[in-house]
Amino acid sequence: MTDSRTREAEWVPPMELDPGRAAPVPAAEEEAIIAGTAPRTAGERLPALLAVDDRPKSRVGRWLVGAVAALVLVALGFDTWDLLNRSFATSVALGALVASLAVVAGGAAVAMLVGELRSLRRLRRIEALRQEAERLSGAVEPGEADRFAGSLTRLYAGRTDLAPSLERVKDHVTDAHDDHEVVRLLDREVMAPLDSRAYQMVLRASRDTAVATALSPAAVVDLAVVLWRNLKLVREIAALYGARPGYVGSLKLLRRMLANIAVAGVAESAHHVAVEALGGSLAAAISTRMGQGVINGLLTARVGVTAMHLCRPIAFGAENRPSLGQIRKELLSLPKQVL
């Protein structure tokens, strides 16, 4: 919006205009965009992103990362070359085998990188969408929410399970809704069902982890179960929302997961100590195991909820923020179910 002075300078008296020259632009634009047909450049689609991402980055840090990565690559290359030479020296068959292994490893690495980059491009869109949604919640500029709705619709274009909700939003949005309302409508109609499904996933994962770690005999099994279930949960949630968490988000998730694994390991070791301290009875053994399971379950739930926060195109508001309360209740009733 222009500031008040320029608006005053351009003040237009009330009047009637020629109906023939009026264009129902908002409606037509809305249609086109919600249908996802209007091609737009990234800059045009997401004006917020360009403005936001200009914070100065540490140049030294980037040099460090680059240099270390290059060193590792060079060392790897030398070693591989060395290995190849030695195996060819031993026998041609062994050399061929090692060479093909190296080729497969290289190819797989490249493929992974490409996959990662592609998912990264998608993820960028999610982060940009989030910023856009947040901005629109406060803004009153008309028309931009339609673009936002269009971007979201394109993100979920292939999802048959979301088609009815998107259709409903398209039905409900009129030219009288402002941007904040359009975002709220998308949040309610499209995101809310996804949220409850994601919440069920988190609940299931945390129950699995809790039961498995409570029953598992060895610390190693605990670690493996926690790691596997956490990773699976994050993947499920990302697939549900149609986007992976960003760099920062991934780091945060990774840290949470590592903490979970550490706790799982420590809890398993501490279990023996606790049982000793409590007198070694069966009851003591069972209760410490249960406690351990509940803790692991809760930590898994925390990873899941964090993943939900990071993958959601529209950030959670104050009233629909997922809470651990329900999960905690569920987990605390678990000993009763298992015993």
Place this chain on the structure above:
Amino acid sequence: MRIPVFNDLFDAGTRFVERAGDLVTGGILEQDVRLGVTGLRRAGKTVFVTALVDNLLKAGRLPFLDVVSSGRFQAARLRPQPDPDVPRFDVERYLAALTGPEPHWPEPTRGIGQLRLSLRYRPNAVIKRTLQPVATLNLDIVDYPGEWLLDLPLLRQSFAEWSTLTLELAARPPRDELSAAWRGWLATVDPGAPAEEETARRGAALYTDYLHACRRSDNVLSLIQPGRFLEPGEWKDAPLLTFCPLPGEKRGRGSLWALMEERYEAYKAKVVRGFFSEHFARLDRQIVLIDVLGALNSGPAGMSDMKRALELSLEPFRHGSAGWLDWLFGTKIDRVLFAATKADHVASHQHNSLRHLLDRLVSDARSSIRFEGAQVDTMAIAALKCTETVVSEHEGRQLRCVRGVPIGRDRPTVLFPGEIPENADFPPGRDNPYKFMAFQPPDNLAHETRGLPHIRLDQALQFLLGDYLE
């Protein structure tokens, strides 16, 4: 034989439970809520009630009403109203007027009308859900001429106070011209003289003419008391309505003053108090409809007149947070929504400015109601959306305009009604900055199956009734 006996007992038990269940769903645990639709005349009460009923019956355009969007809403039906001595709100006639082959706005309301709408829904709250899987909410709505609302402040004013205020107001522009005849007559009579019916009738007639002139005036004048002088309802030609304000001090027995005062008090006791206690004293929720755009059209004088009328008309209501002792001491209104109606007369990007303007207009009333403990919100709504926002170019500028068919014409026009500044009521230094027009109802509503198109009616309902429908 033991097992059949056991079976019989079991069957009896099942029947008992079923019957109890029928009792529960059949009326004992139904919840009633009285929604007070208050608003000065021409604020759009009748159309609001009609659109509300139609939208709840069809439930196709209420994405922001939680109970509907979460799929818990079953259906709504019109039911027999609770008070048999009040005429029914004729929703079918009003709907026919709005959606018929020649759509037009309903005639101004001349009498009272009541309606009960029952909503069936599946509760979300745990306790309610275990008690009854399907709950019923009875929504009672009363419609009445907006003129009558301004009688309510009379309850707290004596004849002398009311006379002073009214005379002061009548002497100020823009009312001074309209009231010239009546004030001329006042100058010739002596309030202390012995009362004569002929004098009283003459005064009341002149005063009524003045009130009619106020109502007809181009400036939207809101403060018109007493309302029954304009819309007498069932009191037509009663002696109760033959009085008018008199200047000066209280006079002795048998004087004209005493006669007028007696009738004023009778008017309060018989007409106003009855109206208030029957329809307003038991309200649970209130929506105050305000025709802000009409007041803007008539300039600063109209705005201040409306502000004063609004504040006066809100005084008698009991606002406050609902408590568990309410069944003993009577209910309080615990949620009030101030709504700027006819928001479709401006382009959609102006709704926010309209709402800010409404905030400023009701700021005093709002804070005093909040102080009492009730929740207050403001919104820009339109019960029936008659226009669409379009973009048109004017001297190289893109203007957001509204397109619709103005009343009295048969072709649509594109209107740029002027822009409301975000932080002021009027753009500084401009004469006639606004030209809001009244539009006809759209002519394609005959086969509308989703409910009448509206602006934010669903959000208004969510604020007013959302917690009942949890």
